[in-house]
Amino acid sequence: MTDSEKGLAGITAADSALSFIDGEEGRLFYRGYDIHALAGQGSFTEALYLLWYGELPTRTALVVFEGLLAQERRLPPEVEAVLRALPGDVLPMSALGTAVSVLGGIDDDAGYNNEEADFRKAGRIVSTLPVAVAAHHRLHLGLQPIEPDQNLSLAADFLRMLTGEMPDDISVKALDTSMLLYLEHGLNASTFACRVVASTLADLHAAVTAGVAALSGPLHGGANEQAMRMLDEIGSIDQVDEYLDHALANKHKIMGFGHRVYRGEDPRATHLRRMADELGAAFGSSATYKLSRAVEIAMLEKKGLHCNVDFYCASVYRSLGIPLALFTPLFAIGRSGGWAAHVMEQHRDNRLIRPRTRYTGESARQYIQTDQRNDRILE
Ligand SMILES: CC(C)(COP(=O)(O)OP(=O)(O)OC[C@H]1O[C@@H](n2cnc3c(N)ncnc32)[C@H](O)[C@@H]1OP(=O)(O)O)[C@@H](O)C(=O)NCCC(=O)NCCS
Structure with missing residues (x-):
């Protein structure tokens, strides 16, 4: 392996206790639990708890955790106003990045990166993203956003906020499992982007905004x-x-x-x-x-x-009847929990991520005064 593998292929760039991928054997573990066990039996919020707190929740802990997340499931008026102001043809991933950025600006914990502040911000991000995506989609169609129903699961409420109709159990389970599967995947491009931003001690929302941008490309979430x-x-x-x-x-x-x-x-x-x-x-x-x-x-x-x-x-x-343009935003909703976990891990034991380039340009060139340079038409 050289010290500048193209695309950083095969390079280990961070320690993480969040997930393990065995690429040869095709295995994936969240904090030591096989994805096949989690996706078969668990829920998105259960896996999210595992990722954030390191252990699977007890029944009571899960109920409390889901309750706390549900309380945060709302669209702050400032974010709604920005979504309403966006031109109609703004892509949902751009709208989502904008929403996260605005959310960060108005967050009560803005400017604080301590553990408690990061947990609160992480909860607000995971809970608000589905509301923002559904609201932007409806506004784009000329419809009014639908208020969240905090008694529903995140997946059920997302589907309801899209259409106004209560989804069936099969659809809710499928969406929930897809979010669980998207939740975490090591140092993929968007998570790496989040960790780089977090390593400057920028806050969690800034890091997640970068994650949304990186995810939007067709080689990744797109x-x-x-x-x-x-x-x-x-x-x-x-x-x-x-x-x-x-x-x-x-x-x-x-x-x-x-x-x-x-x-x-x-x-x-x-x-x-x-x-x-x-x-x-x-x-x-x-x-x-x-x-x-x-x-x-x-x-x-x-x-x-x-x-x-x-x-x-x-x-x-x-x-599930999900509009095409929302496929990647849904990936972002699931992955936002993983991004937040990585940002918290980075903040906990931080060192600025700052690799180097191997210089391949010209060297030792003589400076020529502007009016003495040969004309060169730039094409
Ligand atoms: C995911 C991905 C970016 C990984 O890229 P990578 O590790 O850099 O691999 P490379 O792009 O160098 O591909 C290696 C070889 O496999 C081929 N290859 C890889 N993915 C391919 C694909 N989806 N379709 C056709 N050929 C593909 C490449 O053309 C290359 O062939 P070559 O050696 O003959 O030139 C790449 O597989 C890809 O672009 N996939 C499609 C986008 C996608 O599904 N992204 C989501 C990833 S979860």
């Missing part, structure tokens, strides 16, 4: 939306080969495939594939799942690449 766009473009199973052959021949990346760390199956994809299949069967609309499966098999055959978390998530969110 991949779930792009995967769905691709499936829509392919359209039907008989078009899969032609589409992939053309895309791969032209060196296009197939969204939702490949991973920097996993060599085999992404363990999160195992759950999302199952969920996509189950939702398709439950709602009598398996077309997207079946098309996804055909793409997955073809990609393995043609390129030896496995799908990642974002591929079947597209199919799951389509089954």
Whole structure:
């Protein structure tokens, strides 16, 4: 390994007790608990508690924790005013970054990075993000935001705030599990961005704003939306080969495939594939799942690449009726708990993150006075 691996591939850049990824074996653990156990039996808030406090909650602790989060589930008027003022075509991830930034400015603990302040801010971020995303979406459609119902779970309330209708239990469970699967994943690009910002002793909201920005790109969180766009473009199973052959021949990346760390199956994809299949069967609309499966098999055959978390998530969110533009904001809602955990870990034992570049430019050039330089037209 050189000391400047492109894209920092394979470089260990921080210590963390939050999650462990075994890329060779396709295993993921949150604080020592296998993702397969958590995603099969646990809930998003349970995993969030585990991440923030280091232990799985007792029944009472979980009820108290969920109650505290629910109390914070509201849209401060200052944030709503900013969302209303945004032009109609502002993308949801941009609106989300703006909302987090404004939230930070008005937070009672703004300017404080001690442990207690960080926990309070983390709770407010995780609880407010779903309200902000749903509100912005409705405003974008010319509709009024719907008030949160603090008696509902975060996943149930998000779906209700989108449409105004109470979601069914199957949809709530699926959304909750997807957020649990998105919650934490080591030093991915957005989490790294958060830790870099936190290491300057900027506050948690500033770090999460950076995380939202980093997540928005198609090589990271934006991949779930792009995967769905691709499936829509392919359209039907008989078009899969032609589409992939053309895309791969032209060196296009197939969204939702490949991973920097996993060599085999992404363990999160195992759950999302199952969920996509189950939702398709439950709602009598398996077309997207079946098309996804055909793409997955073809990609393995043609390129030896496995799908990642974002591929079947597209199919799951389509089954839940979630608008395409909200796929990546939902990733952000889930991951915000992980970002907050990393910021708190960074603040607890901080040293400024400041790597170096290896200089590859020219050296020892002579300065020439402005009017003596040869004309060069910049194109
Ligand atoms: C995730 C990702 C950025 C990892 O990138 P990376 O570790 O830098 O890997 P590289 O981009 O260097 O890819 C290595 C090889 O696999 C190929 N590859 C990787 N992912 C690919 C994909 N999704 N589609 C087609 N080819 C892919 C590359 O073209 C490259 O082939 P080459 O050696 O013949 O040039 C990359 O797999 C990707 O862009 N995937 C699509 C976006 C996505 O789903 N992101 C969400 C990740 S959770």
